[in-house]
Amino acid sequence: MMNGVTIGQAAAFVGVTVKTVRHYHKLGLVEEPERDSSGYRRYGSDELLRLVQVRTLATAGVPLAEIGPLLDADAEQFTTALADVERQLTARIEELTARRDTLHRLADGDRALLPDRAVALLERMSGLGFIPDYVSAQREALVLARVLVPEGYDGFLAQLEHWLDDPEYVDLTRRGREAESWDPDDPRIEELATAMADHYLAHRTLLGNPTSLRAWANASAQYRLINNHRRDQAPMAARLTTLTEAKLRAAGVPIPRQ
Template identity: 65%
Template sequence: MISGVTIGQAAAFAGVTIKTIRHYHRLGLVDEPGRDGSGYRRYGSSDLLRLVQVRTLAESGVPLYEIGALLDADPQRFAAGLAEVNRRLTERIEELIARRDSLDRLAHSDRALLPDRACALLDRAADLGFTPQEVAAHREGMVLARALVPHGFDDYLTQAEHALDDTQFLALNKQCWAAKDLEPDDPRIEELATAVADRFLANPALLAISNGLQARTDATRYGLLNHHGEDQAPAMARLTALVETKLRSAGVDIPYQ
């Protein structure tokens, strides 16, 4: 007569579900025991031990498809197999920690996409009186520059630092933001474009921001960077176009869009 416990009792003793035991059977991890006179499968102590071993390895992170070979291996191969699983789990843990850190940085959106040096520039811009909307636009420009011209990004930040040191340029920059709601044909746009172009030409360190990007990219990426957001501000689009035209007239090499 076959002795042992039913599948329900085996599941309770092993700490798994009946569905899990049947899944183990399908994968060949646990042999199906014989049936008693009533047609019920009866699980003996060796079956329960195997169930507990499989469950423990699975809960420890061993993939189910590897468990059978591990349990059937000699002690040396078993230890080596566990060491390999340990290594993979460690890598996974490190990856999860990195993802968690990224989520933490997302709470401070600047630091999720930009290095500390760029974030310091954004903080400085805020301290210099730029509005949150203007700082956000600068942030978007930095993110684009880093993505489109990664090898030139440090130079871009260096020149941006120079720009924040130029009080006249900062004043003009704020005037440009104030002009975004003007009509594109407003004569003040032309006047402002002349002033901006003249300031670029008077301070080559400012102009190097544009030149440095052009040297590393093509016209398409240059346009994505320098004309970002203009579809929502026609006055800014005309202002940028006028400034570029005036700089070209002065001999500055700027790609045509």
């Protein structure tokens, strides 16, 4: 009667493939048994036990390169090593959870690139009747601002919230979008710029808090990139912004130059 089982039987008993068993041999995790008189390798209880131990640790997430030293360690070293593996797995789980959350946010459009507070602002703009192109431009500006001027981002969101809470400002902004259909020399552009600047100066919270203003004042290059985004698609609105900002600078407001 032959002692032990074939590699195929050993693999089946342990719950892995023959290829996996051979891989364990190649890495030195399980010694290959000697061949019997018929030339076959027969796996006995010692080899099967080692296979079970290796498979269990591998399934638990222990890297194969660490399994050999782990199995050969004493009880104290084994416990310490397992604790370290657990920490690594916890970190990996947190990373994978964050990736999964990002995928969920991707499925929800804006939420992959913007925080919930910014998404809520975009939804408010749509609810207030701003046209899709305007909301889209604001979405892109919010994404750029978050990356380019992170220290001023919360202040920027607060500023937008103040804007949308102000019916007169919302009306002025809507009129600014209507300016795209005006003639470049239309005197209403200058009049609207004056009205917007006067409204800002009369309601200073619309200009942002001091911290946010400093952040933007120190990021003139980033400000230009954001402010000039889509400029060619809305030239009248861009001109209106330039005129309004010039009037605010003349009043001492620290707005970066284009």
